Amino acid sequence: MKLSEHYTRTSIYSTLMVLLAGAVIYYFAIKYIAQQQLDRGLQQQLTEAEEYVRSSNQDPQQYDLDKDHAVFIKTNQWQLQKRFFDTTYFNPKEQRKEAGRAVEDLVKLKDTGYKVIITISRAGQKYLIEVITIITLALLAGLLSVLFISNKYFLNGLWKPFQLTLKEIKQFNIADVDQFKGKPSKVDEFAELNKAIREMSLRVTHDYLNLKQFTENASHEMMTPLAVVTTKLDTLIQDETLSAEQLAQITDIYSSINKSSRLNQSLLLLAKLENKLITDEIPISLDTVLSEKMLQFQELMQTKDLSFKHNLQAKQVLASKYLIDILLNNLFSNAIRHNSSGGVIIIELNGEQLSIKNTGATHSLDEQMIFERFQKGKDSQGTGLGLTLVKNICQHYGYIIHYYYESGWHTFTLKF
Structure with missing residues (x-):
């Protein structure tokens, strides 16, 4: 996997995790704020209902106002913990059941207690949360798309000097006259990389040329005395006065000299092959x-x-x-x-x-x-x-x- 792809994938994954976590927190925060807003409205309705009961000085009756629904139930309880809760109720105006938010509390009139339940519609809040969720997800998808596209094309452009440098390194031949130059870059790291590679290539080329010259000189200097020795041995072998034992010894020497010559040529050829110096095809x-x-x-x-x-x-x-x-x-x-x-x-x-x-x-x-x-x-x-x-x-x-x-x-x- 290329570095740019690895970076893009990592950045998208990390961004996605952060955005998803943020979206979840954002969703519950919006839900909590909307619920608090409904509860404040219910508390206001409850206060108005209590004032209505005390001011009318008569048995309270059930009433409906827009999407607000109030129910009064006579009870023998004199203590009741006020609570807010989610519920469903029948909305007479819309003629359908709706999700609602309700508050339950105790209202006292003279010696009689009434349990009051006030319900208001939660449909608007639910719709608002759905819209906000859709918008958030759309923004999340758009942000990830922009991030992916920008990373893909911006990073490709950013890494282009590196790719050109890598291409030049692959094409670099230690035996070529042209030295490694590197592509100019405004990025400090790439410029420093090119400088380091250029200096290294100069040192390697210098060492190679010295080694090549030494190898060629050594090979030439070895071949000259070997050729002289071989010529002398050829002359000795032709001498008819040599005994069989002397001839056998000279033949062994001749064979060893030839082997040394072949070994020298083989090692020189290996050096040329390893350094790709033979290019004629x-x-x-x-x-x-x-x-x-x-x-x-x-x-x-x-x-x-x-x-x-x-x-x-x-x-x-x-x-x-x-x-x-x-x-x-x-x-x-x-x-x-x-x-x-x-x-x-x-x-x-x-x-x-x-x-x-x-x-x-x-x-x-x-x-x-x-x-x-x-x-x-x-x-x-x-x-x-x-x-x-x-x-x-x-x-x-x-x-x-x-x-x-x-x-x-x-x-x-x-x-x-």
Whole structure:
């Protein structure tokens, strides 16, 4: 949920609770005030009735005046607690029953007591409360609507600089020449945020460029002596005066130097992938490239008496030819290196995925570890970075690489 939506929802809920509580209090307050007004009117009517009884000096009679209704009942009681209460009565003028408010008290005439009940209509009060309630609810609905609309559009405008800054952060590439600038904002917090991000991006870019330069220099400086050593070893290997033991030792050194060179190149490539420095992309017919790879690895296959089976459908991807070449080289090398003598490699390609199956060890590999750096078998002569490169290249293009073992087959599936 977006922050603006969360704020709008929270503000509307809290406002609704406050307004509902206020509406309830307001309703009962209006009802109480109206009731007090009726009671004051009843008290005045009661006072007039008592004066009427005393002044007429005769038995009081029931009377109706407009919507006021008075009843006198002779009683033997000499004490009666005055009370106000809600009731219903028949209004002779309207010829119907109505809700009313009544007062009951004792009136004395000479030696006789009369219980007087005066009732007045409560219909006007009820109608007034209903009108006030409807108006209050309408105002409440209108206020909530205005609050929702204003929050929705005002907050969207208020958060626009933040959204633009976030968009620029997502598009920021540490290798680009253009630095993070941020969108100007009159809001102090957003302006301060842009300033902090701009300063941080400058520090990160500076550190990255220093690290990049160091990596490139170190790689170059390492490759130069490695090339010299390799050349010298090539010359030594051609020397016919070397004994078998000396030749074996030089061959081991030569193999280690080549491994160091490959390791250096692999680590440099990983650094470029992780920093998204390889951006060249062209349309590549993957089925054609796979056919070429099978021919390239044919000689290596024959050394282990391996055979290819394939089912290739046309598939085109937009990628770097250099990275696709490394991806397939590592998958092919892995399938050949870890295969058993006389084994089989099955390659299947369709519009959705590429799968490479090979026979080999009769147990499953650790799916969580095989793509980690420097994870390799005990007898492996590789650098331990092949499948790590495969995983990083897949992540670079949004592919999904998955390994599983079933019925003696090790399968790597690459979903586009």
